[in-house]
Amino acid sequence: xxxxxxxxxxxGGVGKSTTTANLGVGLAMRGKKVxxxxxxxxxRNLDLLLGLENRIMYDLIDVVEGRVEIKKALVRHxxxxxxxxxxxxxxxxxxxxxxxxxxxxxxxxxxxxxFVIIDCPAGIEQGFQTAIAGADTAIVVTMPEVSAxxxxxxxxxxxGRSEKDNxxxxxxxxxxxxxxxxxxxxxxxINDILAIKCIGQVPxxxxxxxxxxxxxxxxxxxxxxxxxxxxxxxxxxxxEDIPFMEFEKEGFFKKLMKAFKLSKD
Amino acid sequence: MSRDLVTIKGGKDGFRLLVDxxxxxxxxxxxxxxxxDENPGFFPEGTKFELEVADLDRSVKKGINQILNQRGLGVxxxxxxxPPPTIDEQSQMPPQYFIQHDGNVEAQEMTVVEHTVRGGEExxxxxxxxVMGNVNPGAQIIAGGSIDVRGTCRGMVHAGAWGDISAVVxxxxxxxTQIRIANMIARSPDIMEKSDFAERAxxxxxxxxxxxxxx
Numbered sequence: 001x002x003x004x005x006x007x008x009x010x011x012g013g014v015g016k017s018t019t020t021a022n023l024g025v026g027l028a029m030r031g032k033k034v035x036x037x038x039x040x041x042x043x044r045n046l047d048l049l050l051g052l053e054n055r056i057m058y059d060l061i062d063v064v065e066g067r068v069e070i071k072k073a074l075v076r077h078x079x080x081x082x083x084x085x086x087x088x089x090x091x092x093x094x095x096x097x098x099x100x101x102x103x104x105x106x107x108x109x110x111x112x113x114x115f116v117i118i119d120c121p122a123g124i125e126q127g128f129q130t131a132i133a134g135a136d137t138a139i140v141v142t143m144p145e146v147s148a149x150x151x152x153x154x155x156x157x158x159x160g161r162s163e164k165d166n167x168x169x170x171x172x173x174x175x176x177x178x179x180x181x182x183x184x185x186x187x188x189x190i191n192d193i194l195a196i197k198c199i200g201q202v203p204x205x206x207x208x209x210x211x212x213x214x215x216x217x218x219x220x221x222x223x224x225x226x227x228x229x230x231x232x233x234x235x236x237x238x239x240e241d242i243p244f245m246e247f248e249k250e251g252f253f254k255k256l257m258k259a260f261k262l263s264k265d
Numbered sequence: 266m267s268r269d270l271v272t273i274k275g276g277k278d279g280f281r282l283l284v285d286x287x288x289x290x291x292x293x294x295x296x297x298x299x300x301x302d303e304n305p306g307f308f309p310e311g312t313k314f315e316l317e318v319a320d321l322d323r324s325v326k327k328g329i330n331q332i333l334n335q336r337g338l339g340v341x342x343x344x345x346x347x348p349p350p351t352i353d354e355q356s357q358m359p360p361q362y363f364i365q366h367d368g369n370v371e372a373q374e375m376t377v378v379e380h381t382v383r384g385g386e387e388x389x390x391x392x393x394x395x396v397m398g399n400v401n402p403g404a405q406i407i408a409g410g411s412i413d414v415r416g417t418c419r420g421m422v423h424a425g426a427w428g429d430i431s432a433v434v435x436x437x438x439x440x441x442t443q444i445r446i447a448n449m450i451a452r453s454p455d456i457m458e459k460s461d462f463a464e465r466a467x468x469x470x471x472x473x474x475x476x477x478x479x480x
Contacts, residue, residue, distance in 0.1 A: 150402060153383045157384065192417070
């Protein structure tokens with residue numbers, strides 16, 4: 001049984017591509033056959049996060065316009081053979097693909113892969129409508145910030161109008177210390193407003209940035225809290241019942257322990 | 266800039282139509298039609314206009330009446346002013362799902378929204394609105410009558426949008442960005458407090474008052 005998932009958010013910069021890359025790698029590590037589709041035509045960067053830029057030969061537009069077979073355009077991941085990327089074009093714009101094209105593409109890919117994950121562009125315009133067209137499940141990524149939550153709310157409304165009812169939430173870039181001091185919205189507030197099933201709470205972690213620069217998603221990194229959070233999300237996507245992790249606040253004592261290597265993480 | 270021959274003003278008791286008495290019938294007719302066509306949805310059928318002119322020719326008055334009648338609107342010739350409800354009457358007033366035209370109470374259809382109204386969504390109704398869910402920030406509810414939210418109300422709500430000052434807003438947790446009732450606007454405090462009980466907002470002494478209610 002295969003599933004087509006779209007990762008969307010409305011607002012830019014909340015971590016859609018990062019989430020897509022991490023879920024893709026995470027599912028591939030679990031042995032699933034996964035294909036990632038970048039639909040942010042003109043502003044592609046999923047290939048960068050996966051470190052695959054120099055291997056791109058063809059793109060989504062070539063496939064949609066019938067110049068090449070899908071198989072030829074897929075880029076295989078360096079490390080995980082069962083993870084493929086369908087990149088998009090950096091020179092064309094969003095009008096080059098329409099919802100029907102993507103729907104047909106998803107149906108084709110669904111035959112061979114366990115998971116098709118679509119990285120949606122920011123905004124609610126044509127690019128968004130195209131990206132969600134073929135999806136069974138939508139993952140809405142937000143962060144504990146009023147504007148991001150407001151946009152996520154709008155996106156959930158839009159998804160409802162497009163009859164996408166299977167919607168899940170990931171809250172990204174949480175800073176536990178700020179939540180505790182009341183400077184950041186807490187998870188209950190967000191869940192109260194958005195009222196959809198939350199499948200992930202990912203802390204803000206510098207390792208996400210450094211690993212993105214290297215082109216290696218953080219998900220396999222057991223030293224990273226964000227990496228662990230993504231692994232948990234992967235587990236929940238596969239139907240496992242995993243409780244949300246407690247975030248560690250790097251206090252003085254913790255740092256001291258770390259300095260003397262008394263603590264495992 | 267040319268002077269307006271016809272002006273429509275929204276007041277507490279409905280709309281007033283101001284006409285320049287020096288204008289000819291043709292000019293007035295063209296101007297009224299233009300004004301009404303600019304906002305077709307704004308004046309629901311049955312809306313009465315109070316004509317505000319001292320020395321208007323009788324034939325012109327008749328002409329204006331005809332223009333409005335063609336569109337299902339009318340002129341309120343004798344100015345009736347119901348005394349505003351007294352404080353006692355108001356606080357005892359049940360949440361009512363009626364809108365008043367001209368003293369005739371007619372039951373209005375109540376719009377029931379059975380889901381959360383999310384940011385960017387707008388619900389507009391000539392009658393009252395009942396939301397079985399939350400009204401999220403960025404959402405708008407505009408009702409001719411009252412608004413009842415069975416959940417948390419964080420968006421913008423406008424009850425009595427066509428001038429019904431007896432309209433009320435009720436919510437399990439009332440913390441909207443703005444409450445508008447008829448032509449009055451109240452905005453939320455800059456630091457929002459969490460409300461723990463159901464509340465009702467209504468107009469009292471020319472002000473929007475919010476008080477806790479049992480439910």
